[in-house]
Amino acid sequence: MREHRPVLLGGRTDAEQRALADLVDRAREAAGDVPAALELAEVVGGQLPTPGDGRTGQLWSALASVAAADLTVARTLEPHLDALAILEQAGLTVEPGTWGVFAAEGPGEPLRAEPSDTTYVLSGRKHWCSLSSVLDRALISARVGDERQLFAVDLTAPGVSAVSGTWVARGLAAVDSGPVDFTDVPASAVGAPGWYLERPGFAWGGIGVAAVWFGGAVGIARRMLAASESRPPDQVALMHLGAVDAQVHAARCVLEQASYAVDAGVLSGSAGWRAALRVREVVALAAEDVLRRAAHGLGPGPLATEEEHARRVSDLELYLRQWHAERDQVALGQDVVTGDGARW
Structure with missing residues (x-):
């Protein structure tokens, strides 16, 4: 047709x-079905x-x-593909699974990254985190001092907590994009500040x-x-x-x-x-x-x-x-x- x-x-x-x-x-076939859409994203990525x-x-x-x-x-699909492109530009290996990109700024104190041994830890709240509760990983921007830097984060790690009950949108209703709280969550730098x-x-x-x-x-x-x-x-x-x-x-x-x-x-x-x-x-x-x-x-x-x-x-x-x-x-x-x- x-x-x-x-x-x-x-x-x-x-x-x-x-x-x-x-x-x-x-x-x-996947219309309106987020799990099916994630499966499709992983296949075509x-x-x-x-x-x-x-x-x-x-x-x-x-x-x-x-x-x-x-x-x-x-x-x-779009943020999954964007994440793959960012990782490729950074010359990094793409870990398997579904990816998101959480890089929008929101109100209040920004999410912060602090050095910890050979890596970083994220603490604070990040706004506009689409599908955070069902994705495997995400590229997340956070403040390192006064600068913004990007980090790769395992969203299944302890200390990652999606804030429930905040997504009341009638459009894209199935794509919950509410905030996420991070408490000492390990993160790997993707590029310099x-x-x-x-x-x-x-x-x-x-x-x-x-x-x-x-x-x-x-x-x-x-x-x-x-x-x-x-x-x-x-x-x-x-x-x-x-x-x-x-x-x-x-x-x-x-x-x-x-x-x-x-x-x-x-x-x-x-x-x-x-x-x-x-x-x-x-x-x-x-x-x-x-x-x-x-x-x-x-x-x-x-x-x-x-x-x-x-x-x-x-x-x-x-x-x-x-x-x-x-x-x-x-x-x-x-x-x-x-x-x-x-x-x-």
Whole structure:
């Protein structure tokens, strides 16, 4: 069926398209099921490329394709793949199991790392720890003095305690992203202080998240198309569908261009950060417009009676809040004033 096809960024070979179609089938089978999604992540983690290896478009096509099928599966897969890419960039061996990345900052005293013999121990609370109670390991940022550093942590170790009862979200309801408390938990350094944010892959990972938003928007756009094909012509619905087509096209274009630039080696340093801000802006605004127009064009019916559509809308609305919105616009505006990237 057309709504179950892969989402392609750039020209993909026949073999790549077959692999993506198989991934979509497996993502649909795991829809809404976190344990099944984790099993899928562990299987495909070693099969999919990493950003910058010459096949970035295939990686982001995979993320978008899974997201168009189910955002719970995509939200489980994306950080696992990001963790594998970070460990590869750091030149470290990947321990088997499922991985997460807990690097967002939250309120209050930050999580701290203290040297202990040949390693570190983590103590304190870390916010925004997605699936912490079901993952095997995670890459976690913590403060070492005044600097941020990344650490690999076994989440099954004593002293790791997920804070229950804090995740009340209606979107991504199965992907509990509440805080975790750490008490003298052993941790291994991944890179030097500051390396996590300074490496080129930080910007590339941010664009990868935008590929997931894009796929979620495609899933909603496909529902709009199905509605227009199954009922008599409706000029208002067609107007919204046409506007959505243009938005999806724009989002696809910036993601494709970014994938080529990553593989060409030109998106490092300030250029990578600038590209991430631009791409995330274009894709997030497109996705928000798709959500708005789907609500206007489809009306309340699908939201009230279709589990898959209602869940996809709620999931995408929450997922998009990973975009920092006006704060990222300020950062990009500052770069326009002080940087050298505004060719226009």
